[in-house]
Amino acid sequence: MEHLRPVAGAPSPDDGASGPDLADLLRRSGRGDEAAFAALYDASAARVYGLAVRVVRDPAQAEEVTQESFxxxxxxxxxxxxxxGSALSWLLTITHRKAVDRVRSAEASSRRETTYEQRNQPVAHDATAEAAEASMEARRVRGALANLTEVQREAVSLAYLGGYTHTEVATMLDLPVGTAKTRIRDGMIRLRDALGVGS
Structure with missing residues (x-):
């Protein structure tokens, strides 16, 4: 996908009120309509690539993630x-999952390369306890995320996992900024309650 080098996070030229109906293009693509899929790609590739490059932090890797996502x-x-949910959020959810998989795969590969060195170094008890605690905390957070509504999880994930601002989240989900902020705030309140964290 050498031709695809849009600016990360840049809006597609087809964005806006007169832009194509992504949901309709997805439905037609699902029926094997290649022209609809090409139009879907043209309308959303910049957004997909923008999210991929933000997660993987490498333009070449982001191009591969974009290709895998499509x-x-x-x-x-x-x-x-x-x-x-909206068609755009469905596309970005697939992209985010692919990008995170790519990051995890790279991290696993790096861990394999350093396994020998790690085996020959003593591990402090405190470091082991810290790692176990972090792992348990990650499981608690994943469980708490599962208790959010779909729209809250979507907004919180883009804001905190994807690193987007409230304004960017609103643009991606085709929402007013106030609505996006409300979803993020309500989602964070539910997360705090589920995790037993004070406001």
Missing amino acids: LEIWRTAGRFDPAR
Whole structure:
């Protein structure tokens, strides 16, 4: 995908009120309509690439993630359900998952390369306890995220996992900024309650 080098986070030229109906393009792509898929790609590739590059932090890796994401989108377009969220958020959810998988894969590879050195170094008891505690905390956070509504989880994930501002989240989800802020705030309140953290 050598031709695809949009500016990270840059809006697609087709964004805006007169832009294409992504949900309709997804439905048609799900029926094997290649022209609809090409239009979907043109309308959303900049956003997909922008999210990928923010997560993986490497333009070449982000291009590969973008390509993998669109392959997945083509294969699974028939599963898109507009009742569960916007077409753009569905595309970005697939992209985020692919990008995170790429980061985890790179981290696993790096860990394998340093395994020998780590085996030959004593591990302090405190470091082991810290790692165990961090792992348990991560499980608690994942469990708490699962208790959010779909729209809250979507907004919180983009803001805190994707690193987007409230304004960027609002743009990505086609929402007014106030609505995006409310979803993020309500989601964070529910997370705090689920984790037993004080306000």
